[in-house]
Amino acid sequence: MTNKTAIITGGSRGIGKATALKLADNGINVIITYNSKVDEAHEVVAAIKAKGLKANAFQLDVSNRESFMDIANKVQYSLKEIGECKFDFLINNAGIGLTSPFTETSEEDFDILANVHLKSVYFITQKLLPIINDGGEIVNISSGLTRIVYNDYALYASLKSAIETLTRYQAKELGARKIRVNVVAPGAIETDFRGGAVRDNAQINAAIAGLTALGRVGQVADVAGAIANLLRDDSYWINAQRIEVSGGQAI
Ligand SMILES: NC(=O)c1ccc[n+]([C@@H]2O[C@H](COP(=O)([O-])OP(=O)(O)OC[C@H]3O[C@@H](n4cnc5c(N)ncnc54)[C@H](OP(=O)(O)O)[C@@H]3O)[C@@H](O)[C@H]2O)c1
Structure with missing residues (x-):
């Protein structure tokens, strides 16, 4: 059986790293991108190779159009390197x-x-479509903040809302190729995100845990597991959905 291959943007740390390792546990080859943390990215690649899967990493800056508009060349080169x-x-x-x-x-x-x-996200996906196999899947990452309103997230949450809408349009257009598109919306997760506030600020951590039905904040493994489940063959009928992974935050 040939292994399937995943591309994960931002796989050097946090949710992306945990997802890369989880997918490798499930027998999926993984190519990750990183922006600044080259050593961390190579550690992820080494860990995946140690599990017997193919892995690679390349630099990508999603804040810089010159970097992300050239994504197809970068991915093709990286795929070629792993055969x-x-x-x-x-x-x-x-x-x-x-x-x-x-x-x-x-x-x-x-x-x-x-x-x-x-x-x-819009153009990376558009430019990579010719090299995604029919029957594949795209998972976009949104945020619980499209549903729960906190101070100072107007712009971030509005952009994540756009990703949720884009997901449904993509699912409709790409259904002809049997490509599924879903969006995972994590609640507050302990990562480096926003200076590690959820992980390192005890007050913020306790406040969110208190607002969460399951009584704690999220861990990267919680999100990685949800993404990995979506990619399984027996999740095939889940398409065009927003799946919140928040332990029941602020319900
Ligand atoms: N943590 C949360 O509470 C939470 C909740 C909801 C949604 N999310 C979403 O989940 C996703 C991952 O967040 P995280 O918490 O795992 O964050 P994180 O631990 O800070 O990791 C961010 C990842 O994105 C990469 N990255 C950052 N800026 C980049 C750029 N300009 N170009 C390319 N890559 C870049 C980083 O690369 P380097 O390591 O090379 O810098 C790293 O791999 C994000 O889309 C975030 O909005 C997070």
Whole structure:
């Protein structure tokens, strides 16, 4: 049996790294992208290879159009290095947390965040479609913040809402190729996101845990497991869905 291959943007840390390792546990080859953390990315690649799967990594800056508009060449080169021509799963995960009150958001911050969370996802997916196998799957990453309103997330959450809408349109268009498209919306997860606030600030951590039905904040494994389940053959009929992975945060 030939192994399937996944591309994960932002696989050097956090949710992307955990997902890369989980997919490898499930017998999937993985190519990750990183922005600044080259050593961490190579550690992920080594860990996947140690599990007996193929892996690779390349640099990608989703805030810079020159970097993400050239994605097809980068992916083709990376696939060739591991002896593959096409891939099966695209996880659009790379992201940053940039917060400000709606009244104070600058146009410069708007453009950075729009590139990172919407424009890059839109065009990376469009440009990679010719090399995604029919029957594959795309998983976009949104946020619980499209449903739950917190201070200072107006721009970030609006862009993630756009990703949820895009997911449904993509699912409709790509259904002809039997490519499924779903969107995973994590609640607050302990990562480096926003300076590690959820993980390192005891007050924030306790407040979110108190608002969550299951009584704690999320871990990267919680999200990685949900993404891995979506890619399984027996999840085939799940398509065009927003799946919130928040332990029941603020319900
Ligand atoms: N953590 C949460 O509470 C939470 C909740 C809901 C949704 N999310 C979403 O989940 C996704 C992953 O977040 P995370 O918590 O895992 O974040 P993280 O731990 O900070 O990791 C971010 C990842 O994205 C990459 N990245 C950052 N800026 C980039 C850029 N300009 N170009 C390309 N790659 C870039 C990083 O690469 P380097 O390591 O090379 O810098 C890293 O691999 C994001 O889309 C985020 O919006 C997170």
